[in-house]
Amino acid sequence: MTAATYLRPGLPVPVPENDGLDAPYWEGTRRGELRVQRCKACGTWQWGPEWICHKCLSFDIGWQTIEGRGRIYSWERPWHPAHPALKEQGPYIVVLVELPQAGGIRMLGNLLGDPRQDVRIGAEVEAVFEPHDDAKPPFTLVQWRYSGR
Amino acid sequence: MSGRTLRGKVAIVGIGETTYYRHGKSPDPEFKLALKAVLAACADAGIEPRRIDGFASYSNDRNDPSRLAAALGLPELRFSNMQWGGGGGGGSGAVANAAAAVACGMADCVVVFRALAQGQFQRFGAAPPGGTVSGEPAFNAPYGVMSPAQRYAMRAMRFIHENRIAPSAQRAIALASYHHAQRNPRAVMYGKPLNEEAYDASRWIVEPWRLFDCCQENDGAAALILVPAERARDFPKKPAYLLAAAQGSEHRNAARVHNAPLYATSSFTTVAPNLYAMAGLKPADVDVLQSYENFTGGVLMSLVEHGFFAAEEANAFLVPENLLAPSGRLPLNTSGGNLAECYMHGLELQVEAVRQLRGESTAQVPDAHVSMVISGPMVTPVSSMILGSAETLQ
Numbered sequence: 001m002t003a004a005t006y007l008r009p010g011l012p013v014p015v016p017e018n019d020g021l022d023a024p025y026w027e028g029t030r031r032g033e034l035r036v037q038r039c040k041a042c043g044t045w046q047w048g049p050e051w052i053c054h055k056c057l058s059f060d061i062g063w064q065t066i067e068g069r070g071r072i073y074s075w076e077r078p079w080h081p082a083h084p085a086l087k088e089q090g091p092y093i094v095v096l097v098e099l100p101q102a103g104g105i106r107m108l109g110n111l112l113g114d115p116r117q118d119v120r121i122g123a124e125v126e127a128v129f130e131p132h133d134d135a136k137p138p139f140t141l142v143q144w145r146y147s148g149r
Numbered sequence: 150m151s152g153r154t155l156r157g158k159v160a161i162v163g164i165g166e167t168t169y170y171r172h173g174k175s176p177d178p179e180f181k182l183a184l185k186a187v188l189a190a191c192a193d194a195g196i197e198p199r200r201i202d203g204f205a206s207y208s209n210d211r212n213d214p215s216r217l218a219a220a221l222g223l224p225e226l227r228f229s230n231m232q233w234g235g236g237g238g239g240g241s242g243a244v245a246n247a248a249a250a251v252a253c254g255m256a257d258c259v260v261v262f263r264a265l266a267q268g269q270f271q272r273f274g275a276a277p278p279g280g281t282v283s284g285e286p287a288f289n290a291p292y293g294v295m296s297p298a299q300r301y302a303m304r305a306m307r308f309i310h311e312n313r314i315a316p317s318a319q320r321a322i323a324l325a326s327y328h329h330a331q332r333n334p335r336a337v338m339y340g341k342p343l344n345e346e347a348y349d350a351s352r353w354i355v356e357p358w359r360l361f362d363c364c365q366e367n368d369g370a371a372a373l374i375l376v377p378a379e380r381a382r383d384f385p386k387k388p389a390y391l392l393a394a395a396q397g398s399e400h401r402n403a404a405r406v407h408n409a410p411l412y413a414t415s416s417f418t419t420v421a422p423n424l425y426a427m428a429g430l431k432p433a434d435v436d437v438l439q440s441y442e443n444f445t446g447g448v449l450m451s452l453v454e455h456g457f458f459a460a461e462e463a464n465a466f467l468v469p470e471n472l473l474a475p476s477g478r479l480p481l482n483t484s485g486g487n488l489a490e491c492y493m494h495g496l497e498l499q500v501e502a503v504r505q506l507r508g509e510s511t512a513q514v515p516d517a518h519v520s521m522v523i524s525g526p527m528v529t530p531v532s533s534m535i536l537g538s539a540e541t542l543q
Binding site for chain 1: 274275276280281282283284285286287288289290291292293294295296298299302303304306307310352353354355356357401404405406407408412413
């Protein structure tokens with residue numbers, strides 16, 4: 001592992017869907033780019049990925065690189081380890097982040113820092129890329145931390 | 150309303166359950182549990198099992214109707230049906246599907262059932278180890294979002310934030326289930342009362358939910374027998390007539406990676422109005438309610454979306470005395486529900502709703518004529534149903 005990861009290793013490794021739908025996202029995070037869907041026909045932002053624009057029903061969906069910043073929309077703090085890899089983890093924070101600059105789409109991640117810290121809905125956060133270079137296959141997660149830290 | 154309705158056309162005339170066990174503790178395999186529940190429902194209805202001509206279930210129940218029909222020696226199978234969608238959201242939907250088949254003449258005697266043996270198979274609350282994930286799970290599992298509690302806690306957290314819900318509101322829902330279970334010898338938590346102090350001291354599973362906010366996982370099976378309403382009086386027990394059923398979810402509820410436009414929802418905002426419209430009833434007409442507790446926050450949102458109170462009234466309404474039989478304003482989960490009777494994936498709630506109309510509950514609500522069930526909040530599709538006594542048809 002090139003750097004410490006927020007959660008302990010051993011969780012399931014994310015791989016692109018075998019139909020290729022979300023491959024641009026996972027390829028982007030490896031390069032440090034946050035890419036989400038945007039309809040080429042009507043400009044609607046869309047997340048998670050789908051084959052059709054939910055607004056205008058065009059199949060001509062593009063991918064756009066966006067700035068990794070947003071606001072906490074909701075959160076949770078798991079304590080009970082649902083997966084064997086998390087048995088010694090202790091509590092951790094999951095945030096659902098709303099991205100105003102991309103039509104208010106939401107993305108999931110962990111909130112970096114003290115797992116027992118207060119979480120404030122509405123607080124501004126920024127993306128942090130977390131590479132898992134030793135995983136098979138390697139992947140990079142998008143994580144979040146309070147802005148300006 | 151159009152003339153197309155299920156109201157009053159079908160009745161539940163038999164209910165059956167196995168013994169309810171803690172998860173992994175059933176001495177019987179799952180298929181045998183299913184058979185036992187079906188036979189118990191036949192005995193309750195006073196019918197020969199070979200009169201069954203259809204089966205309906207939900208949540209990808211593993212016990213295939215064709216195998217059941219062969220095992221039971223049925224003369225013919227006329228209807229088999231699986232309600233799409235995971236979790237317990239399909240419980241009332243399965244009843245609706247069976248009722249639709251009976252109402253339109255596709256079958257005459259349909260069993261709705263659910264069986265679970267979680268020792269034999271994987272538990273819901275534990276993720277399988279290792280491997281790779283793709284699709285929706287790839288955007289969740291690497292962040293430690295795997296179990297149902299972890300997948301739905303953020304919906305409730307947002308609702309709690311938007312509506313300033315106090316911890317006591319969720320607690321009251323848990324206390325009501327445990328209170329009623331102390332009067333129900335079938336309940337897995339019979340003899341294990343819960344009070345406010347024990348709830349408050351219990352460990353977090355995932356904030357905002359403590360241990361007692363989360364359903365059990367259990368082994369067992371339950372079954373219902375549905376027949377045309379015009380034949381319902383031929384059976385020994387008081388019929389429970391289906392007054393309405395509805396299933397579905399609102400606009401883009403399943404938008405991937407937690408992107409439902411209306412996120413802080415139990416998924417019933419469009420379903421509940423359809424339900425009341427078919428029944429010709431309003432929330433105040435409901436005498437007793439069984440509301441699926443996967444997690445207490447889901448029940449809270451279900452009650453709001455079914456119009457029992459507004460979100461801003463939740464803290465005042467959700468106190469134990471309002472939720473207890475016999476005299477609370479809205480007696481809730483009167484057998485103990487998923488939290489304290491048995492997590493029979495919610496079908497025990499339909500069984501209890503029938504008992505209330507018969508006057509057979511261990512926490513009976515006097516003069517119960519309108520008995521509602523809400524199935525599986527926060528998933529999609531969800532479903533709910535209203536049963537009524539013969540008097541409600543007049």
